[in-house]
Amino acid sequence: MAHSRAAATLQSGYVLMNDVMRPSDEDALRGELRLLRGRTPFPVLFAGAVENGRMRLSGFAGTRSAVLRGLVIDARCGLGGRAMAEQRPEAAADYFNSSHITHDYDVQVAREGIESLLAVPVVVRGATRAAIYGGLRSRQPIGDVMAGEVMRSATRLAREIEIRDEVDRRVTMLANAGAGPGAHRRGAAASERIIESYLALRDLAGRVADEALGAQLRAVEETLRSLTAGGADPSVTLSAREFDVLSYVALGCRNAEIADRLSLSVETVKTYMRNLMAKLEVGSRHEAVVEARRRGLLP
Template sequence: MTPPGRLALTASPLVAGALKALQIATELPVAMGGPVSAASRSHVIDQLRGTATRSLQHVQVDTGAGLGGKAVALARPSTVVDYLSAQGITHKYDHAVAPERLRAMVALPVRVGETTRAVLYAASRESIAFGDRLLHAATAVATRLGRDIEVEEEVQRRLAAPTVVPPAERGDLHAELTAIAGSIADETARQRLLAVCERLRPELDLPGVALTPREVDVLRLVSEGCTNDEISDRLGLLPNTVKSYLKHAMRKLAVSNRVQAVNRARAAGLLR
């Protein structure tokens, strides 16, 4: 059973998507990975890409053992130029690595806050040195996966919460979830969250609220990060006129600041 608040990585598409991204980013033929146990004592390699055998499938790697265990213990990426002859790791898992004839390998801990939640590996059947460019690309994939895990868990927590969301706050919740979906790198997870957002949409009507075209224009530019002066220049309006449109929109939407106005209008379908 997955501990409360922990993403069931084994069944999640997030790791699988990260492995594909890792192969592309590093241009290495083999990628594999899996979740770290709740107590961080081990991780299981449960997903493989580019392997020729199943020798590494379901291998449980203890923290501190092998290359992946070393990466977890140190909380940073670890590499070897030739796995089977490497001096800086234990060789507890040589029996699983040998059938794949893997030599150069990098293991990347996937961190969420101060906790390692998964380990990704990229490997080659040739002996190569890992340069800064390759390590930077690999680390970026692991970082992105950590962020996706964190977002996914937060979404699951919110959706599972028994608290009833007051109608006045549903628009803000919808807008926030939609923004979170936009930050998720994994396409499957993003689409799943957007589908949830769509189920919320029928509850987001604001009866009697209608924004004028100019109010929509102003809020759209606010959502793009424009200041009032920039909005004034882009729309050919006086700064005071921009403030007036924004003030009227905020009053209609029953909010107290411009960020809330954008979120409420977007959630209610008034701002695309």
């Protein structure tokens, strides 16, 4: 029964990741537009996320009307649809007379007064996940220099989405590992996968640009860690770094490798190791892992 409750709680954590965190991908997209507004010559910026081969415009900066809001762009239709399908930036210096795009969205583009348009896809692991547009209210060529900042923005957004995808993958891995009390019932391989996922989540939290998302990732990592351990002994409290070091020891890493992964000196790793061994009242690395599992600190 306890295992079922913990598994249900973990599933709730997974729902939290998808229903609360993933929708904020559009917040990241809108955040990029805010950054771009002061860095590019484009007076009009807009963007949208791609799902099932279609893009819905949801982020805007500098628009004069609501005509583009919620507009759905089909693959290969218009400039953005072409960029989405071909996964490369597309530009039209004279949008309405361009012969290399379809003109399904001319009415909407015209109502915004756009004459020249750039569309840059956000590609993650071979799939187009969004696109960012820059529009000019005059007819003029859109060269590499003008497009450069938009392309860098698309690269940043792609990296952010890839990190979030990896978080989802790790959370799913934890859920499938049968998380919950009873670490002694898990095989060594399953325990190692769980520990690797904790460490990956913590690493991602440290690398993500969005501070709020980083804090959320750390909170999810801590929640999942508590669920997949066996009911931690409250008499032993490890610091975050001590837990990291112990986790790598459980994966079979030596001090030099741990130091490299955590960007610490070997002597600092040894100090953490001595401290956690004293807390666990053991005399060796192996005993530390065994005792930590017995006390519910590791899966």
